[in-house]
Amino acid sequence: MAETFFQDREFTSKDFSTEDLLQGEFENCYFRKCTFLGTKLSKMTFSECIFENCELSNADLTGCSFREVTFTDCKMLGLRFDKCSSFLLSFSFENCILNYSSFFKLKLKKIIFKGCRLQEVDFSEADLSGASFDQSDLSGAIFYSSRLEKADFSTAEHFSIDPENSLITGAKFSTHNLQGLLNKYKIEIL
Numbered sequence: 001m002a003e004t005f006f007q008d009r010e011f012t013s014k015d016f017s018t019e020d021l022l023q024g025e026f027e028n029c030y031f032r033k034c035t036f037l038g039t040k041l042s043k044m045t046f047s048e049c050i051f052e053n054c055e056l057s058n059a060d061l062t063g064c065s066f067r068e069v070t071f072t073d074c075k076m077l078g079l080r081f082d083k084c085s086s087f088l089l090s091f092s093f094e095n096c097i098l099n100y101s102s103f104f105k106l107k108l109k110k111i112i113f114k115g116c117r118l119q120e121v122d123f124s125e126a127d128l129s130g131a132s133f134d135q136s137d138l139s140g141a142i143f144y145s146s147r148l149e150k151a152d153f154s155t156a157e158h159f160s161i162d163p164e165n166s167l168i169t170g171a172k173f174s175t176h177n178l179q180g181l182l183n184k185y186k187i188e189i190l
Contacts, residue, residue: 005024010030012032012034014031014034016034016039017038021039023043030050032054034055037055037056037057038057038058040060043064045064047067048069049069055074057076062083064085065085071091073096077101079102081103082122093113093116097116098116099119104122106126113134114134116136119139120139124142124144125145126146128147130149133151139158144166149171153172153173153180154174
């Protein structure tokens with residue numbers, strides 16, 4: 001299939017799980033209320049695009065490029081972001097459900113998660129320096145050998161981070177969520 005270039009286009013209420021999304025590059029495009037459930041996005045490029053109120057659960061992201069992409073109010077269960085092209089990888093998430101997704105070994109400095117559900121998400125060995133987890137639920141999220149320097153967890157909830165196996169220098173926490181740093185010691189904080 002020949003590659004196609006789309007620029008400054010708006011896609012509204014499209015169901016790409018049943019109708020083909022042309023393979024190619026999308027620049028400054030807006031996807032609103034679209035469904036990509038299980039859709040193959042392999043080797044596609046999205047630059048400066050916005051996805052709003054979209055369903056992307058279980059989409060195949062192998063070789064997909066996201067460059068300065070914003071996801072707002074999207075459902076994105078089980079996505080393997082670690083399979084994306086790492087070249088210029090950059091995105092942010094607001095009010096998204098990303099449960100069971102993987103960011104394994106990715107370099108995501110200053111990434112923003114605002115009001116997101118990140119339950120059981122794998123952040124192992126990821127570089128999340130300067131990341132923001134503003135009002136996000138990190139129940140069961142895995143931070144193993146993660147780089148979390150200067151990351152902001154001050155309003156995050158339900159995280160568990162072992163300070164002995166992740167770099168947390170300069171990270172921000174609040175007194176109400178410090179227990180997330182002490183879970184491994186099985187102590188009770190009153």
